[in-house]
Amino acid sequence: MKILVSLKRIPDPEQKTRFKGNAIDFSGTNWVPNQFDEYAVETALRLTENASAGNARDGEVVVTTIGTADAGKVLSSALAMGADRAIHVDGADENLDADIVAQVMKKLVEAEKPDLVLMGKLAADSEGNQAGQLLAGYLNWPQATFAAGIEVVDGGKALLVHREVDSGVETKKVPLPAVVTVDLRIVAPQAVKNGKTAATHAYAEGPRYASLKGIMAAKKKPTAKKTFAELGVTPALRVKTVAVEAPPARKAGIKVGSVEELVAKLHNEAKVL
Amino acid sequence: MDFTLTDEQKLVAQTARDFATRVLAPKAAARDRSGEFPEAELHALGDLGLLGVNVPEALGGAEAGVIAYSLAMQEIARVDASVSVAMAVTNMVGEVVTRFGSDEQKRTHVPRLTSGEYVAGAFALSEPQAGSDPAAMLTTARRDPERSDGYVIDGAKQWITSGDRAGLIVVWAKTDPKAGGKGISAFLVRRGTPGMTTGRHEEKMGLRGSTTVPLVFDGCRVGADALLGKEGEGLKIALAALDGGRIGIASQALGVGTAALEAAMAYAKQRVQFGRPLAANQAIQFRLADVATELSAARLLALRAAWRKERGEPFTREASMAKLYASEAAGRACDAAVQIHGGYGYTREFPVERFMRDARVQRIYEGTSEVQRIVIARDLLGAAQQRDAQAGR
Numbered sequence: 293m294k295i296l297v298s299l300k301r302i303p304d305p306e307q308k309t310r311f312k313g314n315a316i317d318f319s320g321t322n323w324v325p326n327q328f329d330e331y332a333v334e335t336a337l338r339l340t341e342n343a344s345a346g347n348a349r350d351g352e353v354v355v356t357t358i359g360t361a362d363a364g365k366v367l368s369s370a371l372a373m374g375a376d377r378a379i380h381v382d383g384a385d386e387n388l389d390a391d392i393v394a395q396v397m398k399k400l401v402e403a404e405k406p407d408l409v410l411m412g413k414l415a416a417d418s419e420g421n422q423a424g425q426l427l428a429g430y431l432n433w434p435q436a437t438f439a440a441g442i443e444v445v446d447g448g449k450a451l452l453v454h455r456e457v458d459s460g461v462e463t464k465k466v467p468l469p470a471v472v473t474v475d476l477r478i479v480a481p482q483a484v485k486n487g488k489t490a491a492t493h494a495y496a497e498g499p500r501y502a503s504l505k506g507i508m509a510a511k512k513k514p515t516a517k518k519t520f521a522e523l524g525v526t527p528a529l530r531v532k533t534v535a536v537e538a539p540p541a542r543k544a545g546i547k548v549g550s551v552e553e554l555v556a557k558l559h560n561e562a563k564v565l
Numbered sequence: 566m567d568f569t570l571t572d573e574q575k576l577v578a579q580t581a582r583d584f585a586t587r588v589l590a591p592k593a594a595a596r597d598r599s600g601e602f603p604e605a606e607l608h609a610l611g612d613l614g615l616l617g618v619n620v621p622e623a624l625g626g627a628e629a630g631v632i633a634y635s636l637a638m639q640e641i642a643r644v645d646a647s648v649s650v651a652m653a654v655t656n657m658v659g660e661v662v663t664r665f666g667s668d669e670q671k672r673t674h675v676p677r678l679t680s681g682e683y684v685a686g687a688f689a690l691s692e693p694q695a696g697s698d699p700a701a702m703l704t705t706a707r708r709d710p711e712r713s714d715g716y717v718i719d720g721a722k723q724w725i726t727s728g729d730r731a732g733l734i735v736v737w738a739k740t741d742p743k744a745g746g747k748g749i750s751a752f753l754v755r756r757g758t759p760g761m762t763t764g765r766h767e768e769k770m771g772l773r774g775s776t777t778v779p780l781v782f783d784g785c786r787v788g789a790d791a792l793l794g795k796e797g798e799g800l801k802i803a804l805a806a807l808d809g810g811r812i813g814i815a816s817q818a819l820g821v822g823t824a825a826l827e828a829a830m831a832y833a834k835q836r837v838q839f840g841r842p843l844a845a846n847q848a849i850q851f852r853l854a855d856v857a858t859e860l861s862a863a864r865l866l867a868l869r870a871a872w873r874k875e876r877g878e879p880f881t882r883e884a885s886m887a888k889l890y891a892s893e894a895a896g897r898a899c900d901a902a903v904q905i906h907g908g909y910g911y912t913r914e915f916p917v918e919r920f921m922r923d924a925r926v927q928r929i930y931e932g933t934s935e936v937q938r939i940v941i942a943r944d945l946l947g948a949a950q951q952r953d954a955q956a957g958r
């Protein structure tokens with residue numbers, strides 16, 4: 293199976309956001325891979341290896357990002373985790389929105405012809421949750437979003453995708469090729485079943501660490517560079533930034549004297565009871 | 566001059582940090598209390614390549630270099646110094662066999678050290694009456710009278726880190742007791758070799774998740790293939806290994822010192838006395854500033870020593886300076902952190918108490934602070950002087 297995975301770097305969610313004028317100040321930002329994209333890489337690796345036979349590779353994982361040269365470093369960590377090769381599309385964050393990302397991805401899919409596109413369910417900075425859906429629409433491919441579990445079925449021709457919904461787990465069968473976006477649970481020890489790794493195999497929870505060997509090997513893996521022009525995409529932003537402002541500071545709390553007073557306040561002021 | 570790390574070095578540090586936070590942190594305090602040996606954790610370090618960071622790929626190492634090793638050591642020690650000391654000795658043993666071993670010895674032992682199959686490596690130099698002065702060792706290795714080749718080792722080693730767990734132990738012994746330091750040889754002894762027994766575990770102040778044991782050799786027979794390097798080269802091999810080892814201990818000290826500083830900062834921001842956080846007092850701010858400055862200086866010393874070693878330049882003096890300064894700075898960092906925590910810092914409720922106990926030994930092992938000063942002064946005043954004047958060191 294050949295899988296294309298997209299990655300985005302985002303400001304470290306544990307770092308405090310700083311503002312400068314009518315914009316976010318990124319000067320001191322520590323950039324990290326979007327966690328859901330890391331889960332997508334882990335999912336892709338689990339789908340293309342036999343963990344019961346020394347992690348023998350069985351398929352290809354191509355990782356891609358759209359960003360500046362510096363943003364391209366997010367690809368090295370994916371290659372170090374085990375992805376086979378990378379495509380870096382040159383572009384600056386301020387010229388991107390979910391629609392442009394989906395258009396670029398469409399071109400890459402047409403060139404690479406993967407069996408599956410895996411993406412994070414959203415980027416934890418903008419929380420857009422659109423790029424995967426838009427891409428499936430542009431490709432006219434089936435899609436399954438928020439995957440919490442994936443099983444390869446029909447001899448590799450389709451996937452059963454389990455999604456957590458309010459009422460339980462919903463299972464969708466999607467024929468390949470398809471676009472799937474992944475949620476947190478996809479990196480649970482037994483969330484991915486590829487039909488080759490023993491069904492009883494339990495992975496360590498979470499995306500795998502880049503081993504030192506993986507890090508050193510990543511240096512030798514190919515990264516292709518592409519531009520919007522080469523891909524034939526003319527970026528036209530559909531999302532406009534109107535204003536950027538910090539959320540209002542939280543007001544200090546109050547101490548209540550008794551349970552009765554608490555209940556009264558919850559009822560009369562907060563109106564939650 | 567360029568202080569930027571390569572992408573690979575950053576990724577190695579990131580992997581070590583992720584592993585330390587996700588796997589080591591949850592049980593570090595519990596291991597300190599129970600004294601449980603981190604066997605599974607060492608295996609995981611082997612899987613990640615952290616047991617042979619600066620060992621060639623062909624021998625199962627990561628071949629990521631000395632700077633990457635220092636960074637990884639800082640990250641592991643920042644969370645669990647006990648695990649980091651076993652990691653340090655294993656890396657040191659892997660490197661010493663790589664450098665001085667025969668092809669056969671390298672092929673046999675190094676991949677087993679780096680993969681974790683040997684669990685750990687051990688380094689048996691110190692003896693009950695020979696610590697700072699290893700040339701005074703009494704352990705002997707005489708030619709085996711019952712075989713044409715091979716040796717019989719007799720004597721006792723003291724303070725051997727992971728000595729009860731390690732699959733491979735480098736043992737120093739006198740093959741020519743009359744020749745002093747020039748009569749010492751190094752041997753590769755497999756765990757379970759008859760005639761080698763483990764004594765009672767030391768009850769230590771800190772590093773309680775690491776084992777420290779005496780080893781007793783009573784007619785312990787090893788083959789000629791156990792000899793590392795040539796007869797009489799032992800002390801040279803030990804000192805060369807310790808030069809590199811000191812970069813590891815400097816990095817370990819930095820890790821613990823950094824953990825202490827981070828804990829002190831977090832506490833100072835959150836603890837309120839006299840109606841404001843401790844961190845609002847300039848006296849506290851200055852103490853934190855001093856600790857941060859010293860740790861930064863220590864980091865530069867450690868990375869410079871690592872950088873010189875990586876480039877194949879002499880680094881004995883730099884490694885000793887780094888080890889001396891970083892271990893002393895870490896001690897002061899822990900002391901400040903406990904002080905800033907007040908009474909809570911003196912209890913097991915907060916990790917700074919463990920950091921302080923773990924940091925203390927860094928001024929003692931792999932050469933005490935006094936021994937580092939001896940090494941630095943000898944290099945400073947000795948034959949190196951002229952060369953330095955030319956090199957502008």
Ligand SMILES: Cc1cc2nc3c(=O)[nH]c(=O)nc-3n(C[C@H](O)[C@H](O)[C@H](O)COP(=O)(O)OP(=O)(O)OC[C@H]3O[C@@H](n4cnc5c(N)ncnc54)[C@H](O)[C@@H]3O)c2cc1C
Pocket residue numbers: 654687688689690691693694695696697698723724725726727769772777926929930931932933934935936
């Ligand atoms: C937890 C732990 C783990 C260890 N692990 C290992 C290991 O894996 N392998 C191994 O071989 N050893 C190991 N050691 C031993 C360690 O390296 C020695 O303890 C150290 O070298 C000091 O030797 P000593 O304890 O005999 O002290 P001594 O040499 O007796 O020194 C006592 C004091 O006198 C000072 N002193 C000695 N000579 C001089 C001098 N000429 N001038 C000024 N001051 C001097 C010393 O600095 C020290 O302060 C370990 C020790 C500990 C505590």
